[in-house]
Amino acid sequence: MTARIGVVTFPGTLDDQDSLRAVRLAGAEPVSLWHRDKDLKQVDAVVLAGGFSYGDYLRAGAISRFSPVMETIIDQARAGLPVLGICNGFQILTESHLLPGAMLRNNHLHFICRDQRLRVENADTAWTGDYEQGQEISVPLKNIDGRYVADARVLDELEAEGRVAFRYATSGAAADGYGNPNGSLRDIAGITNAEGNVVGLMPHPEHAVEPLIGTGRTDGLAFFTSVIKRLVTA
Numbered sequence: 533m534t535a536r537i538g539v540v541t542f543p544g545t546l547d548d549q550d551s552l553r554a555v556r557l558a559g560a561e562p563v564s565l566w567h568r569d570k571d572l573k574q575v576d577a578v579v580l581a582g583g584f585s586y587g588d589y590l591r592a593g594a595i596s597r598f599s600p601v602m603e604t605i606i607d608q609a610r611a612g613l614p615v616l617g618i619c620n621g622f623q624i625l626t627e628s629h630l631l632p633g634a635m636l637r638n639n640h641l642h643f644i645c646r647d648q649r650l651r652v653e654n655a656d657t658a659w660t661g662d663y664e665q666g667q668e669i670s671v672p673l674k675n676i677d678g679r680y681v682a683d684a685r686v687l688d689e690l691e692a693e694g695r696v697a698f699r700y701a702t703s704g705a706a707a708d709g710y711g712n713p714n715g716s717l718r719d720i721a722g723i724t725n726a727e728g729n730v731v732g733l734m735p736h737p738e739h740a741v742e743p744l745i746g747t748g749r750t751d752g753l754a755f756f757t758s759v760i761k762r763l764v765t766a
């Protein structure tokens with residue numbers, strides 16, 4: 533049976549079309565979800581796509597968190613539904629308290645847009661099973677509120693439980709996409725919840741799924757193939 537993967541559109545979402553396309557290229561059925569609908573149309577997994585939902589007013593993700601669609605997603609995520617938050621989606625997940633910590637303005641106070649090197653730290657989540665632990669990937673990064681913070685106790689807990697899913701890779705030159713781009717604590721680019729079904733990250737895997745586009749790398753596609761495999765074997 534083909535997995536159905538929903539992609540939520542809020543007013544101000546930018547990356548829903550690319551996310552739907554990534555879902556299709558990975559082999560699942562893409563399903564559009566609308567922020568005002570509580571109904572998730574019986575999807576097997578959900579992607580919260582990037583952008584500026586509700587104009588990032590108040591704080592990025594702070595208003596989206598209270599949308600009707602999030603009411604259902606928060607309930608179902610707690611019951612095991614795989615949810616991936618990309619960039620603004622990650623911001624919505626922290627605002628929803630499905631993931632700990634918060635995203636602050638980049639330490640240099642600028643919007644940044646570049647290809648970013650990441651290290652996969654946890655290849656055991658619903659969204660990362662097709663990567664190797666320690667694998668380095670490159671995907672686009674584009675945000676202004678990308679600086680991940682949490683208090684030391686939360687950071688230690690994330691590290692101890694293997695819940696740092698991605699770190700900014702710092703072992704090369706900035707011109708090659710290496711380095712911490714925004715001052716995120718402990719170079720954290722993405723995290724998972726304890727159960728591994730909810731994952732959020734600031735860089736954009738959905739923009740790196742086709743060899744003809746961008747740098748020609750398809751490093752992001754494995755997010756989507758990973759969850760499809762997880763759904764089949766679940």
Ligand SMILES: NC(=O)CC[C@H](N)C(=O)O
Pocket residue numbers: 581582583584585588592618619620621623674675676677678
């Ligand atoms: N591409 C994105 O989702 C980035 C938007 C995000 N609201 C920001 O921090 O700028």
